[in-house]
Amino acid sequence: MAVFRIDRFGPSEAAANAVRERIAALLKRRPGGRRQTNPRLIRAIEIALVAGIGVLLPIIMYQGLGPVPKPPTAPAPTPLATPSAEIGPINPFRTANAPAAPAAPADVGENLSETTLNLSLHGTWIDAKGGTAIIKTPDEKQGRFAVGDTITSGVTLDRVERDHVVIIRNGVREALRLIDRxxxxxxxxxxxxxxxxxxxxxxxxxxxxxxxxxxxxxxxxxxxxxxxxxxxxxxxxxxxxxxxxxxxxxxxxxxxxxxxxxxxxxxxxxxxxxxxxxxxxxxxxxxxxxxxxxxxxxxxxxx
Known part of the structure; x- marks a missing residue:
């Protein structure tokens, strides 16, 4: 431990300077004493900060001032193929506001067996909803049936054509033709x-x-x-x-x-x-x- 001797009865300028030098030397040797930072390190840090700001600033400006991105949309469904129109039989008595008769499919008519049920077809009418038929049922009653209606138990009307209708009997298609045509x-x-x-x-x-x-x-x-x-x-x-x-x-x-x-x-x-x-x-x-x-x-x- 350093011991200072101060002559309080005879102080001098030289003694005061000596004390100052010793105190300054002690402060430099303390672990927490102020140290001088390398100027090159400070310059390198400043350059890195400026470069980072230069990179981030354009990105921030583009995000804030650029065009708004469109939200993602689901892909449009593929349109179903529309069957081409076919020319059906011409009705010479059809009026201007009456619907044209659709073309008969290839799986009806002569390719279907005649039904053995006690049914009689008295008339057909073709319209935009598929048509209706006038049919006499086994109970000797006549009625008007639209496509999809039940004619009798287990028998439904499937299709209406000009001179016959197609019925579904227990899952099997059969033809019913106009009587005495x-x-x-x-x-x-x-x-x-x-x-x-x-x-x-x-x-x-x-x-x-x-x-x-x-x-x-x-x-x-x-x-x-x-x-x-x-x-x-x-x-x-x-x-x-x-x-x-x-x-x-x-x-x-x-x-x-x-x-x-x-x-x-x-x-x-x-x-x-x-x-x-x-x-x-x-x-x-x-x-x-x-x-x-x-x-x-x-x-x-x-x-």
Whole structure:
């Protein structure tokens, strides 16, 4: 331990300087004493900081001021292949607002066996929903069935075509064809003297003479009704006192209502008669019109 001797009775400048030097030397030798940092190390650290800031600053500016990235989206589903349109059989009696009949698939018609069930097909009507059929069931009742409806136990209507329907019977497809189609067509062609008997048309329509066709049509509430349309000659049709679109409500005073099957059968029963009285509804008014057959002259509406 260092011992300082100070003459308090005789201090001098030299003694004071000596004390200062000793204290400074002791402070330099202390472990916690201040040490001088290398200037090169400080310069290297400063350069590294400047370089890091130079790299990060453009990235931060791009993230903050650059365009907003679009969120990831799921890939668009692959569109299903749409079957190409086919040209089906042409209906010469179809009106402008009636749907065209779709082409018949290759697996129906002659390739299907005729059903052995006690069913009778009296008419078909093809529309955008697949169509409907007028079928007599084993209980001797006629009804209108749409595609998918159950006709009888274990039998559903699968498809409606112009001259037949396809039914599914316990998982097996079978055909049900219009009754007396061939014989009716032959009788119509062989009518003597240009007579015009009433007959079923191939797609659920019924013809009276050469100028009148009764065809099913869907009304505003989804029900079916029979309307009258010209077969080919509009002038002759209108000369009978009819207007295209007249609703047929009775044949020879036999009401039809919404029973399409009964209406078609009533028209078929007019074959061979000298005259037919058609009760039509037009603009909410029902009027009878007498059609003379086979010359198809017309009597004025009865008062």
């Amino acid at each position: 061939d014989s009716a067509a032959g009788a119509s062609a062989a009518a003597p003297g240009g007579a015009a008997p009433a007959a079923f048309a191939g797609d659920g329509m019924a013809a009276i003479g050469h100028f009148i066709v009764a065809m099913p049509e869907t009304d505003e509430v989804g029900g079916m009704r029979l309307v009258l349309q010209p077969a080919d000659d509009v002038d002759r049709f209108e000369a009978l006192g009819l207007v295209p679109g007249d609703r047929l409500v009775a044949v020879d005073n036999q009401p039809i209502d919404r029973d399409i099957a009964a209406g078609l059968e009533a028209i078929a029963m007019t074959q061979g008669r000298k005259s037919v009285t058609l009760s039509i509804e037009r603009d909410g008014v029902v009027m009878p019109i007498v059609i003379a057959m086979p010359n198809e002259t017309v009597a004025m509406p009865n008062d």
